[in-house]
Amino acid sequence: MLLNSLQLFSKSLNQTNNYKNQLIRFLSNKPKFAITINDDIDNQFEAGLKYRKHVGRRRVPIVSLPIRLEAAANTVIEKYNSQQFREDVKTMFRVIMDHKMPAEPNEMMAKKKEIRVRLMDKEAIDLKSMSPEERHEVLQRIDIKVEKRLKDSLLNHLPIEYNEWKAAVYLAARLPPNFASIYSVFKEIRAEIPDFVPKTLFDFGSGIGTTLWAANELWPKGFDEYFCVDINANMNELSRLLIQGGNENKKMIFDPVFYRQYLPVSHNIKYDLVVSAFSLLDIPDAKNRIHVIENLWHKTQDVLVIVEHGNRSGFAAVLEARNLILQLSGHKITANFNYNPNNSQLSTVSQSTDATIISPCPHDLTCPRQFTDGPVLCNFEITYNPLRYGQQKALTGRERYSYVVIRKTKEQTATKSWPRIVQPVLTGHHRAICRMCCSDGQIREVIATKSNHPKHAYKCAKQSDWGDKLPGLIYETQNNQNQD
Known part of the structure; x- marks a missing residue:
């Protein structure tokens, strides 16, 4: 042996x-x-x-959380820390990384058909030899099994509902890797366009406020306004608590910070830096994702940032946003999604603007990852220090992320090519x-x-x-x- x-x-x-x-x-x-x-x-x-x-050189060394953020996070975690909490943190990490893009109606119909055929073949069902009553009974039984298996197969496509406990679990599981990814992207922006100093920040799907902290590391004391949008009230409360150092009786470190649960419809107010980080996969379908991406682009005064996990679903979401905005701006590219320009909810035809990709692409053309053989993802890797809250071994972690940074201009940066x-x-x-x-x-x-x-x-x-x-x-x- x-x-x-x-x-x-x-x-x-x-x-x-x-x-x-x-x-x-x-x-x-x-x-x-x-x-x-x-x-x-x-x-x-x-x-x-x-x-x-x-x-x-763009590779960022090991990223640690800002001291004040790490202290605030540990203060929050102390309230919940237990064996069950630590187990839930591990589960949350796996669930987040396995999260898939929501299934479209046509995909669900195809999946149903596939499951039904597989079940009928497995049970060797011959409908032609059955009476109408038997056929009805068998099909009804098969349909129940199909619905159950369909639901199980789509668990990774469903958005997570965050109560107070799950919000704290998410904080422990995702704060360090999410911060490291966003920080790395912002550092890339500063390297590519050093004269860009944003004064206003719009954060869509702001969650626990990770983007706000990362932005202040790269542009300290430079913001006049933060506007955070997240549909989950528990996430908004936890974000506010972190800015208060983990103590709700303390003043907020950053000010002014505004929280909303829904994306404002008006585009009258624009923001220097607009960010959507790890949020697009929670939107139920392509139609709504496209509407949100377009809305964010119209709210952008200067730079728009899209960041997602570096898996297939995350890259697909980034690519969808990249293609849409380039199309809105008159670039002739091959898109990987279907969208109806006659949709009355969209204003894509009448409000096109200039756009150029700042990073990571050295071009504004169709992404070659849509067609090449072999690895099909465009992603990057960052190393980070995790939170330490009683684990025996808290080694450095590695996170892969996909992203795109787009600026409202025709001007190319000196290092674009x-x-x-x-x-x-x-x-x-x-x-x-x-x-x-x-x-x-x-x-x-x-x-x-x-x-x-x-x-x-x-x-x-x-x-x-x-x-x-x-x-x-x-x-x-x-x-x-x-x-x-």
Whole structure:
């Protein structure tokens, strides 16, 4: 038994060690692309700039909660902390990460049909041989089973109802990873458009107020108004309590903060920074999501941010919002959703505006992740320190998130065209493989080696990471060029 286990382990280890070489051999049959670094960046490297500190670096180190927020959160958790609470926190974390985009009516009909056929095949039911009475009885029994199985299969599609207890559980489960993701996106905004200093913030689906705290870390004491919208009153109360340091008798740290349960219909008042973070999957269907996204865009004075979990459903929601806003702004892209422009609830035809993507896309074209083979998600990863409230081991956590930042302008940022690394960089002996989204709307793979790249381009690529931008351009080389 031990010998078999060692053999299996050795086989697994060999497979892991051979993965990079197999990938390199696979890529070697594809058209070759190379990197050229901008002259001014090249000069910075010549002057002694370390490669891991190049201006395209976007990877954020381990993110911790602000001291005041962590203290307030721990104060709130003390009221509920118990074995049952900790178990519920683990369950909540799993439920949130498994949450799916709500099923559309046509999807539910197709699912019903699929379940019914499967049940009838399993029970070998032959309706033709039955009398009308028997057929009616059997179909009625099957329909009951279909409804039950349909309900079970759609549990991950249903929004969560947060009472006071569940709101506190959500705080313990999701505050650190959500904060880390939003903080990372805001830091990207500050890197791309350093002159952007928002004075007003509109937070849709504000929950426990994570966005507000992250915004104040990047633009401290810069806001004149915060407008938070969340349909759940318990979430709004918990958000307010955190701003009071966990003590309802204390003054709010940030002011003025306004809370509403419903999205205002009027677009007369606009906000410098509008954010929807981890909220779109709670909207019941595509029609209402599109209406909300359009509403948020019309409330945007300058920058709109959409952030979701980095799973399939989260990326699909971000992509839906990205495509809609680009279409509203006159960009010709291929959308991945159906929407009726004659819908009287939407004003998409008459109120188009300028728009350009600030991040993560280096282009305003159709997302290449809609069509390419292999991994289909555009997501990024952040490491964070979790809350510590009695756990034996509270190690750092990792969170994947998808996002888009869109600005109401035609102007492009200076680094807009720089390619974005969209998967972990594979490094080996004198070699780095980067998979990047490029300014022409294509995903390209570059094998950077010491022999086929200048020194600075090669070392810059090797020291870069998932989520970074390479400060230069990608060009095609000869297919038969030596990659050694």
